Amino acid sequence: MATTTTTVPSASPVAGSRSFLSRLRDGDEIARLITFLFAATVVLITLLLVFELWKGSALPRHKFGFAFFRTTTWDPIFDKFGALPFIFGTLVTAVVSLLIAVPLGIGAAIFLAELAPARVSDTLEFFIDLLAAVPSVIYGLLGVFIVIPLMRDYVQPAIQQTLGFLPLFSGPIYGLGFLTAGIVLAIMVIPYIISVSREVLLSVPRDQREAALSLGSTRWESTWKVVVPFARTGIMGSIFLALARALGETMAVTMVIGNTPTISASLFSPGYSIAAVIANEFTEATGDLYLQSLIELGMVLFLLTFVLNGLARLLIVATSQRGGGTGHA
Amino acid sequence: MSSRLRWRKFVSGFMLTMTGVCAFVSVAVLFFILGYLIYHGGTSISWSFFTRLPVPVGEVGGGMANAIVGSAKLLLLATLIGVPIGFFGAIYLAEFSGSTTAFVVRYAADLLNGVPSIVIGIFAYSLVVLPFKHFSTLAGGVALGVMMIPITLRSTEEFLLAVPRPLREGAMALGASKWKTIATVIVPAAYRGILTAILLAFARVAGETAPLLFTAFGNEYWSRGWTQPTASLPEMIYRYALSPYEDWHRQAWAAGLVLLALILVVNIVARGILARGIAVPRS
Amino acid sequence: MKKFAGLLLVVLVLGAVTGVVLAQNALLINGAGASFPNPIYSKWISEYTKKSAGVQINYQSVGSGAGIKQVTDGTVDFGASDGPMNDDQLKAYQDKHGFPILHFPTVLGAAVPTYNIPGVTATLNFTPEALAGIFLGKITMWNDPAIASANKGVNLPAKGITVVHRSDGSGTTYIWTDYLSKVSEEWKSKVGSGTSVNWPVGLGGKNSEGVTAQIKNAPNSIGYVELIYASSNNVPYGTVKNSSGDFIKADLASVSAAAAGAAKNMPDDFRVSITNAPGKTAYPISSFTWLLVPSKFSSSDANKRDAIKGFLNWALTDGQGYTEALAYAKLPKPVVDKELKAINNIQ
Numbered sequence: 001m002a003t004t005t006t007t008v009p010s011a012s013p014v015a016g017s018r019s020f021l022s023r024l025r026d027g028d029e030i031a032r033l034i035t036f037l038f039a040a041t042v043v044l045i046t047l048l049l050v051f052e053l054w055k056g057s058a059l060p061r062h063k064f065g066f067a068f069f070r071t072t073t074w075d076p077i078f079d080k081f082g083a084l085p086f087i088f089g090t091l092v093t094a095v096v097s098l099l100i101a102v103p104l105g106i107g108a109a110i111f112l113a114e115l116a117p118a119r120v121s122d123t124l125e126f127f128i129d130l131l132a133a134v135p136s137v138i139y140g141l142l143g144v145f146i147v148i149p150l151m152r153d154y155v156q157p158a159i160q161q162t163l164g165f166l167p168l169f170s171g172p173i174y175g176l177g178f179l180t181a182g183i184v185l186a187i188m189v190i191p192y193i194i195s196v197s198r199e200v201l202l203s204v205p206r207d208q209r210e211a212a213l214s215l216g217s218t219r220w221e222s223t224w225k226v227v228v229p230f231a232r233t234g235i236m237g238s239i240f241l242a243l244a245r246a247l248g249e250t251m252a253v254t255m256v257i258g259n260t261p262t263i264s265a266s267l268f269s270p271g272y273s274i275a276a277v278i279a280n281e282f283t284e285a286t287g288d289l290y291l292q293s294l295i296e297l298g299m300v301l302f303l304l305t306f307v308l309n310g311l312a313r314l315l316i317v318a319t320s321q322r323g324g325g326t327g328h329a
Numbered sequence: 330m331s332s333r334l335r336w337r338k339f340v341s342g343f344m345l346t347m348t349g350v351c352a353f354v355s356v357a358v359l360f361f362i363l364g365y366l367i368y369h370g371g372t373s374i375s376w377s378f379f380t381r382l383p384v385p386v387g388e389v390g391g392g393m394a395n396a397i398v399g400s401a402k403l404l405l406l407a408t409l410i411g412v413p414i415g416f417f418g419a420i421y422l423a424e425f426s427g428s429t430t431a432f433v434v435r436y437a438a439d440l441l442n443g444v445p446s447i448v449i450g451i452f453a454y455s456l457v458v459l460p461f462k463h464f465s466t467l468a469g470g471v472a473l474g475v476m477m478i479p480i481t482l483r484s485t486e487e488f489l490l491a492v493p494r495p496l497r498e499g500a501m502a503l504g505a506s507k508w509k510t511i512a513t514v515i516v517p518a519a520y521r522g523i524l525t526a527i528l529l530a531f532a533r534v535a536g537e538t539a540p541l542l543f544t545a546f547g548n549e550y551w552s553r554g555w556t557q558p559t560a561s562l563p564e565m566i567y568r569y570a571l572s573p574y575e576d577w578h579r580q581a582w583a584a585g586l587v588l589l590a591l592i593l594v595v596n597i598v599a600r601g602i603l604a605r606g607i608a609v610p611r612s
Numbered sequence: 613m614k615k616f617a618g619l620l621l622v623v624l625v626l627g628a629v630t631g632v633v634l635a636q637n638a639l640l641i642n643g644a645g646a647s648f649p650n651p652i653y654s655k656w657i658s659e660y661t662k663k664s665a666g667v668q669i670n671y672q673s674v675g676s677g678a679g680i681k682q683v684t685d686g687t688v689d690f691g692a693s694d695g696p697m698n699d700d701q702l703k704a705y706q707d708k709h710g711f712p713i714l715h716f717p718t719v720l721g722a723a724v725p726t727y728n729i730p731g732v733t734a735t736l737n738f739t740p741e742a743l744a745g746i747f748l749g750k751i752t753m754w755n756d757p758a759i760a761s762a763n764k765g766v767n768l769p770a771k772g773i774t775v776v777h778r779s780d781g782s783g784t785t786y787i788w789t790d791y792l793s794k795v796s797e798e799w800k801s802k803v804g805s806g807t808s809v810n811w812p813v814g815l816g817g818k819n820s821e822g823v824t825a826q827i828k829n830a831p832n833s834i835g836y837v838e839l840i841y842a843s844s845n846n847v848p849y850g851t852v853k854n855s856s857g858d859f860i861k862a863d864l865a866s867v868s869a870a871a872a873g874a875a876k877n878m879p880d881d882f883r884v885s886i887t888n889a890p891g892k893t894a895y896p897i898s899s900f901t902w903l904l905v906p907s908k909f910s911s912s913d914a915n916k917r918d919a920i921k922g923f924l925n926w927a928l929t930d931g932q933g934y935t936e937a938l939a940y941a942k943l944p945k946p947v948v949d950k951e952l953k954a955i956n957n958i959q
Contacts, residue, residue, distance in 0.1 A: 284781020305443025
């Protein structure tokens with residue numbers, strides 16, 4: 001019998017780059033290409049969207065220019081449009097909602113990831129995910145039937161009695177307005193913060209905690225000073241998701257904010273947000289300047305997200321000294 | 330015990346209790362909402378809700394059969410569009426890309442995420458409705474699919490990156506090529522988080538009304554194929570809840586409950602089918 | 613991986629199956645527009661399609677402005693609006709399609725002032741000056757003489773008025789502001805009339821439901837809703853002084869009286885405003901509502917054209933019998949006759 005000697009190809013990777021063909025054979029290049037195409041699609045869609053928004057808002061951009069951002073009038077009959085009250089309302093409600101949702105959400109996520117027994121944590125998480133699934137119209141309805149009367153009859157008067165000297169809590173009480181919208185938004189975005197933060201916290205390796213504890217830290221210290229920072233980028237990611245949701249939420253906001261383009265120092269005042277005015281008026285906007293002004297508002301919201309995202313990224317880069325285990329911006 | 334230590338122990342106990350309070354508040358609100366929805370929706374659900382079509386305004390006894398099917402079709406299409414793009418795009422970001430490309434793609438995704446759903450509806454309107462000159466399930470599916478992309482992408486990426494280095498290196502050391510490592514080690518290790526991301530995205534778009542207003546438009550009858558306007562649960566809820574008719578209000582609550590149940594079922598089925606052991610032990 | 617692929621396959625197959633066109637071949641006609649006449653249109657469609665098998669008319673009440681826009685864009689087969697298209701809009705349609713669009717009045721309706729004043733159960737009387745002043749923000753207290761003088765014997769409180777209006781574009785807003793523009797020069801020059809205006813004061817509620825909810829929740833408030841809505845929901849509403857000086861409560865008779873005068877001078881294109889109409893018993897905030905139908909259909913859409921013509925014909929004759937039960941006033945006979953002739957203009 002003739003024996004053939006076959007050289008067994010070495011299975012271990014050779015140090016240094018491999019030839020293009022061998023990488024191709026392994027499918028890596030194809031995988032890279034395919035996944036790149038998908039990633040590129042995302043960018044393409046975004047660019048296309050920006051392009052459509054830009055093109056669709058040509059008239060008011062030429063007519064008003066930058067004055068669009070300073071004007072407070074919104075008059076469809078006399079064709080005068082300004083974005084300021086809507087920008088104000090969008091920002092205020094988003095900030096209020098995050099001020100409520102972030103501490104509550106991260107606190108709850110820590111509890112679920114670190115303290116609760118696995119089964120409890122999983123069950124509660126399951127229900128919290130359900131909260132994210134409630135249609136926004138239902139939140140709006142609950143806002144109208146439950147939150148507004150509560151605010152009007154109990155919460156707002158109580159706040160005004162104690163803190164009413166602050167301009168923040170002054171003025172007539174309707175039950176609706178910036179504060180109520182912020183609260184409803186907070187309820188809507190909490191599930192995002194909780195579920196994503198919890199998952200990220202759960203994926204922090206056990207040895208990190210144990211190292212901290214073995215050095216004598218309390219349970220809280222090991223959680224807050226070691227585990228959470230390790231999961232920092234994931235948690236910040238969840239906050240971005242929440243922020244994006246709060247900025248763009250339409251239905252629930254329009255049912256509780258009062259739909260009045262006003263700028264006021266008081267959180268009790270009725271107001272308007274960009275998304276709400278677009279929802280209310282877009283399908284009815286006849287007349288090119290009117291329609292395109294609404295589209296320009298949509299573009300403004302887009303820009304807002306752009307700027308806020310940029311700021312937040314700078315924040316991460318500036319503060320990430322200690323290892324987030326992933327260490328990317 | 331030194332006083333400093335006592336203080337630290339107190340802080341620890343206090344803060345940990347506070348996290349419990351946070352969780353309790355969040356869950357309490359949730360249970361309240363669910364209870365309210367179940368009570369109002371449950372008392373309104375009937376067989377006719379599932380089987381009958383809407384009846385003329387002001388009359389009682391109609392149902393939302395066409396809206397249920399319409400929502401299912403829209404969500405199916407949205408998932409087919411949104412999940413692959415988000416999932417594979419995330420793999421690219423986490424495994425293959427350089428930092429500039431990654432930055433650009435992430436930024437684009439965050440921007441897309443920040444677009445209000447109604448603007449996405451406008452986008453789908455100009456892209457799909459106007460050229461074809463009619464409203465359609467397709468347009469609605471495209472709008473919802475686009476909305477699913479950023480949530481899926483960013484969250485999946487986070488979880489892929491969270492897979493510990495030793496796992497990756499172990500696979501490489503055994504000679505696996507990059508894509509094999511991804512497919513057999515990294516993705517399975519991160520599957521729980523990825524599933525969370527996909528389900529979050531799904532839940533998010535399932536309840537969206539605004540983008541459907543001028544894409545799927547609404548239909549009083551059965552919608553056939555993909556190119557006719559279609560009714561959907563969120564759109565019906567919106568319309569019925571804001572109407573003056575008691576019967577419609579009850580149907581709106583019922584629809585809200587059914588929608589929630591639909592998402593729940595998808596959740597359970599998905600977790601069940603894709604369940605494998607947990608690769609990364611929880612600490 | 614295999615499990616994933618298997619799942620994907622199942623999903624794709626399901627998708628293909630649901631995409632299969634079923635055997636029936638009913639003709640689907642899409643319409644969009646005013647929510648004001650939605651109840652009657654919905655009833656008409658259901659009755660008419662019982663008679664003509666194979667025709668399905670899908671009407672979505674997305675608002676008058678949306679109706680105009682959609683029919684101009686060509687994404688629906690017909691539109692509906694509580695306010696007639698203005699000249700610019702007509703021109704836009706003509707420029708886009710090359711032929712004009714036709715208006716067909718279908719029923720009559722009205723907008724009424726609703727209010728919530730704790731302690732006041734009487735029906736309040738409102739003069740045009742009072743209404744304009746309130747909505748302009750000039751009259752701010754309920755016990756203002758402008759309101760009190762028309763309501764002797766009613767104990768109006770010395771409380772601030774909370775104004776509520778529609779936040780979404782609406783035909784009801786159109787009717788309301790059209791009326792205010794006619795009775796108040798200041799309103800006309802400062803605010804104007806339309807489906808969406810720059811309200812000097814007030815909170816915005818989404819849909820009549822939203823307005824009613826706001827009014828119910830805010831003591832000492834006032835707003836406006838459709839007559840049909842107010843009467844079917846037992847929402848208290850006040851009377852309005854008409855051009856003859858009488859305080860009229862909106863109902864079928866008074867709304868029909870408002871249209872009777874207009875019937876004599878109906879223009880050929882049927883675009884007319886009947887707010888503040890003459891007539892002793894006329895309710896001043898009344899309006900027609902119109903169906904907007906293209907005057908030409910392509911040869912491939914001949915079925916649609918015939919179906920729409922048939923529906924219009926039926927609505928203007930047998931259909932009028934259903935209106936009063938739903939609290940809409942029917943059209944005056946001369947108007948109907950004129951319209952039936954005009955249907956022939958649809959080619």
